[in-house]
Amino acid sequence: xxxxxxxxxxxxxxxxxxxxxxxxxxxxxxxxxxxxxxxxxxxxxxxxxxxxxxxxxxxxxxxxxxxxxxxxxxxxxxxxxxxxxxxxxxxxxxxxxxxxxxxxxxxxxxxxxxxxxxxxxxxxxxxxxxxxxxxxxxxxxxxxxxxxxxxxxxxxxxxxxxxxxxxxxxxxxxxxxxxxxxxxxxxxxxxxxxxxxxxxxxxxxxxxxxxxxxxxxxxxxxxxxxxxxxxxxxxxxxxxxxxxxxxxxxxxxxxxxxxxxxxxxxxxxxxxxxxxxxxxxxxxxxxxxxxxxxxxxxxxxxxxxxxxxxxxxxxxxxxxxxxxxxxxxxxxxxxxxxxxxxxxxxxxxxxxxxxxxxxxxxxxxxxxxxxxxxxxxxxxxxxxxxxxxxxxxxxxxxxxxxxxxxxxxxxxxxxxxxxxxxxxxxxxxxxxxxxxxxxxxxxxxxxxxxxxxxxxxxxxxxxxxxxxxxxxxxxxxxxxxxxxxxxxxxxxxxxxxxxxxxxxxxxxxxxxxxxxxxxxxxxxxxxxxxxxxxxxxxxxxxxxxxxxxxxxxxxxxxxxxxxxxxxxxxxxxxxxxxxxxxxxxxxxxxxxxxxxxxxxxxxxxxxxxxxxxxxxxxxxxxxxxxxxxxxxxxxxxxxxxxxxxxxxx
Amino acid sequence: xxxxxxxxxxxxxxxxxxxxxxxxxxxxxxxxxxxxxxxxxxxxxxxxxxxxxxxxxxxxxxxxxxxxxxxxxxxxxxxxxxxxxxxxxxxxxxxxxxxxxxxxxxxxxxxxxxxxxxxxxxxxxxxxxxxxxxxxxxxxxxxxxxxxxxxxxxxxxxxxxxxxxxxxxxxxxxxxxxxxxxxxxxxxxxxxxxxxxxxxxxxxxxxxxxxxxxxxxxxxxxxxxxxxxxx
Numbered sequence: 001x002x003x004x005x006x007x008x009x010x011x012x013x014x015x016x017x018x019x020x021x022x023x024x025x026x027x028x029x030x031x032x033x034x035x036x037x038x039x040x041x042x043x044x045x046x047x048x049x050x051x052x053x054x055x056x057x058x059x060x061x062x063x064x065x066x067x068x069x070x071x072x073x074x075x076x077x078x079x080x081x082x083x084x085x086x087x088x089x090x091x092x093x094x095x096x097x098x099x100x101x102x103x104x105x106x107x108x109x110x111x112x113x114x115x116x117x118x119x120x121x122x123x124x125x126x127x128x129x130x131x132x133x134x135x136x137x138x139x140x141x142x143x144x145x146x147x148x149x150x151x152x153x154x155x156x157x158x159x160x161x162x163x164x165x166x167x168x169x170x171x172x173x174x175x176x177x178x179x180x181x182x183x184x185x186x187x188x189x190x191x192x193x194x195x196x197x198x199x200x201x202x203x204x205x206x207x208x209x210x211x212x213x214x215x216x217x218x219x220x221x222x223x224x225x226x227x228x229x230x231x232x233x234x235x236x237x238x239x240x241x242x243x244x245x246x247x248x249x250x251x252x253x254x255x256x257x258x259x260x261x262x263x264x265x266x267x268x269x270x271x272x273x274x275x276x277x278x279x280x281x282x283x284x285x286x287x288x289x290x291x292x293x294x295x296x297x298x299x300x301x302x303x304x305x306x307x308x309x310x311x312x313x314x315x316x317x318x319x320x321x322x323x324x325x326x327x328x329x330x331x332x333x334x335x336x337x338x339x340x341x342x343x344x345x346x347x348x349x350x351x352x353x354x355x356x357x358x359x360x361x362x363x364x365x366x367x368x369x370x371x372x373x374x375x376x377x378x379x380x381x382x383x384x385x386x387x388x389x390x391x392x393x394x395x396x397x398x399x400x401x402x403x404x405x406x407x408x409x410x411x412x413x414x415x416x417x418x419x420x421x422x423x424x425x426x427x428x429x430x431x432x433x434x435x436x437x438x439x440x441x442x443x444x445x446x447x448x449x450x451x452x453x454x455x456x457x458x459x460x461x462x463x464x465x466x467x468x469x470x471x472x473x474x475x476x477x478x479x480x481x482x483x484x485x486x487x488x489x490x491x492x493x494x495x496x497x498x499x500x501x502x503x504x505x506x507x508x509x510x511x512x513x514x515x516x517x518x519x520x521x522x523x524x525x526x527x528x529x530x531x532x533x534x535x536x537x538x539x540x541x542x543x544x545x546x547x548x549x550x551x552x553x554x555x556x557x558x559x560x561x562x563x564x565x566x567x568x569x570x571x572x573x574x575x576x577x578x579x580x581x582x583x584x585x586x587x588x589x590x591x592x593x594x595x596x597x598x599x600x601x602x603x604x605x606x607x608x609x610x611x612x613x614x615x616x617x618x619x620x621x622x623x624x625x626x627x628x629x630x631x632x633x634x635x636x637x638x639x640x641x642x643x644x645x646x647x648x649x
Numbered sequence: 650x651x652x653x654x655x656x657x658x659x660x661x662x663x664x665x666x667x668x669x670x671x672x673x674x675x676x677x678x679x680x681x682x683x684x685x686x687x688x689x690x691x692x693x694x695x696x697x698x699x700x701x702x703x704x705x706x707x708x709x710x711x712x713x714x715x716x717x718x719x720x721x722x723x724x725x726x727x728x729x730x731x732x733x734x735x736x737x738x739x740x741x742x743x744x745x746x747x748x749x750x751x752x753x754x755x756x757x758x759x760x761x762x763x764x765x766x767x768x769x770x771x772x773x774x775x776x777x778x779x780x781x782x783x784x785x786x787x788x789x790x791x792x793x794x795x796x797x798x799x800x801x802x803x804x805x806x807x808x809x810x811x812x813x814x815x816x817x818x819x820x821x822x823x824x825x826x827x828x829x830x831x832x833x834x835x836x837x838x839x840x841x842x843x844x845x846x847x848x849x850x851x852x853x854x855x856x857x858x859x860x861x862x863x864x865x866x867x868x869x870x871x872x873x874x875x876x877x878x879x880x
Contacts, residue, residue, distance in 0.1 A: 146747065212880055214868035214869050
């Protein structure tokens with residue numbers, strides 16, 4: 001019966017033997033239908049129960065089966081739509097495409113790529129010839145399948161059990177999808193230009209890209225950065241395969257990379273990195289630092305030296321430039337002169353009784369005029385060369401007593417010797433082209449000045465010559481001194497004569513006299529040096545013009561050959577001064593040519609060296625008579641021959 | 650007042666100078682006329698460099714113009730299906746489609762192909778420029794570029810002809826080229842009719858491709874004939 005357990009079955013009116021589920025309430029008893037034959041009913045009920053049990057199992061099983069089936073096939077769909085990523089050609093001869101698969105729908109999906117080519121028939125669909133070479137989810141077209149300048153229509157179809165899906169098509173023209181491989185063989189070389197380093201980077205194009213035949217033209221880009229730097233420094237290199245990089249920091253390691261691109265296409269990937277180290281070298285900027293240091297050092301050294309010199313100034317001066325000794329006369333003490341004690345000074349010199357006293361004034365020579373004339377070119381021409389030679393040689397000698405008067409200065413001498421026609425000399429600051437020399441001596445008891453004055457055009461000297469001027473000067477100087485001395489000696493002691501004899505002493509005295517007479521530097525002294533240079537033979541005469549009030553003996557040289565007596569002077573004769581007696585007397589000789597004539601009083605006054613002849617012409621008539629001069633015979637015009645004085649020197 | 654007096658003659662002088670300046674017109678003269686003595690004639694290599702540069706410029710210009718037309722047409726998807734159906738009027742001309750093919754082609758034929766291409770584009774581009782000029786939607790930039798493109802094709806064609814002449818002169822290629830040109834002219838006229846039916850961007854698409862072909866062929870030709878310089 002349709003009863004199983006709590007539930008009772010209800011006989012299915014449609015199917016005999018089938019059962020339906022009933023609740024207790026709505027139980028239509030099956031047993032009522034089968035109540036006529038309880039045994040059959042009972043059998044069928046049992047059968048139904050058994051069937052019910054079997055059905056349940058089946059149902060359960062069926063249900064279970066359905067459930068599992070449902071569970072299994074809940075994610076299974078047709079594949080998702082794949083996406084074509086890109087197609088690239090490395091060398092414009094082949095190309096490859098890559099796609100991204102969509103969802104696979106839980107089932108194994110396979111992908112296939114199909115393409116059509118422009119110009120071919122529309123239904124001529126081809127499948128990818130090579131799925132492997134380019135990797136997963138790729139399609140590779142080799143040379144035979146690649147045609148340029150033709151548009152490919154490419155699509156990928158994903159297929160699984162449930163369906164398939166095709167991607168959106170991609171239109172590809174191989175000429176425009178070129179992306180080359182990286183450049184190869186990158187080398188970076190360090191070079192220097194003008195002491196600055198630069199990097200020369202060289203590379204090769206990717207070996208597959210055919211640049212040789214002109215099929216592909218590549219442009220390159222290089223980038224570099226210091227190892228610890230943050231940013232890359234890029235440089236566009238055009239189509240060349242090398243590049244010079246100048247902006248480098250020494251002492252760093254640089255990373256270099258290169259990439260390339262065709263005319264119209266895509267940039268390649270950056271090449272592998274090349275490392276190059278820039279050595280830390282001596283930068284040019286350092287040399288300027290060294291230069292600066294050197295300059296500073298030299299400045300310091302200079303300052304130190306200057307300071308040293310400043311401190312030791314005097315010592316250095318004395319070392320480098322020995323002091324020029326002042327004029328010094330042996331036995332002559334300037335201090336005494338300064339002190340004003342002339343007597344002591346003169347005593348030291350050995351000049352006693354100098355200066356002459358006033359009673360000898362009338363004996364004093366006032367002026368000595370010396371004229372130099374061009375006409376008289378006498379013996380001096382002969383001796384000129386010697387003179388010059390001697391002058392020059394004398395110039396080389398260094399006199400110990402270096403005090404010199406300007407009358408024997410070198411310049412004077414040379415000037416005189418150089419000028420051939422004019423005779424002039426610069427004397428003590430007075431420069432005149434006129435060569436006349438005026439010897440003037442102002443004698444006074446106070447100060448005796450012997451001054452040279454140049455005036456006039458002609459200077460008659462004894463002898464006249466180019467260089468005679470100086471000689472004349474010297475001679476006149478000497479003469480002056482001689483005269484002066486002799487004049488003064490009249491009033492002084494006689495032992496002055498002793499000095500006359502020697503030329504040396506003579507000159508010295510001349511000098512000394514001059515110095516005593518005047519401390520003036522402007523007076524000239526005949527240096528003893530020059531005196532011996534004058535070998536005069538000729539004799540000239542100086543006319544003593546007058547003796548003026550100031551006791552000056554004015555002498556005027558007489559031109560040779562003239563022997564003409566100025567009208568004012570009458571009864572002139574020539575006399576030689578043989579000597580000076582007791583400082584007051586001028587011993588004159590009668591005969592000019594005679595030497596050592598029979599003049600009186602010459603004996604004791606024969607201090608005159610035989611070689612020395614002091615010839616003094618007749619004195620001027622105005623020569624005041626003095627007891628000292630009694631022994632002298634002076635003509636109206638007196639000539640003083642100074643040439644003879646010089647002969648011995 | 651003094652300044653005014655000064656200003657007038659200066660301005661007069663200035664005007665005179667300006668007018669004089671306008672008188673002088675810059676004209677281009679050939680560097681070398683035929684047979685000039687002491688004139689430095691360009692070598693084949695130089696000529697090739699020039700035409701290659703020119704073709705490069707032409708191609709880049711066509712690319713710019715094409716991308717601009719694409720933008721202006723507001724085509725959302727770049728690789729639209731419509732493009733695939735573009736049929737260029739020069740597709741009739743047989744051109745080598747690969748490197749090996751191009752290298753296998755002999756010089757004369759390659760030169761011929763180049764010239765054919767250029768000739769066939771002369772008229773269509775002119776028409777294109779005219780259509781662009783009349784089109785108010787397009788910018789002046791596009792119009793100018795279109796005109797420039799048309800001129801460039803002319804110049805390039807002349808340049809390539811000169812190169813061909815030079816090569817024939819030097820015996821690099823044979824003299825078989827001369828028979829080609831009349832035929833080309835007729836071809837181009839029919840082709841140009843077709844071209845007039847094309848839309849602008851399709852035309853530019855075709856031209857861009859053809860200019861790339863020309864550039865490539867010229868480079869191959871150059872590296873075949875004068876390989877020393879930059880190949």
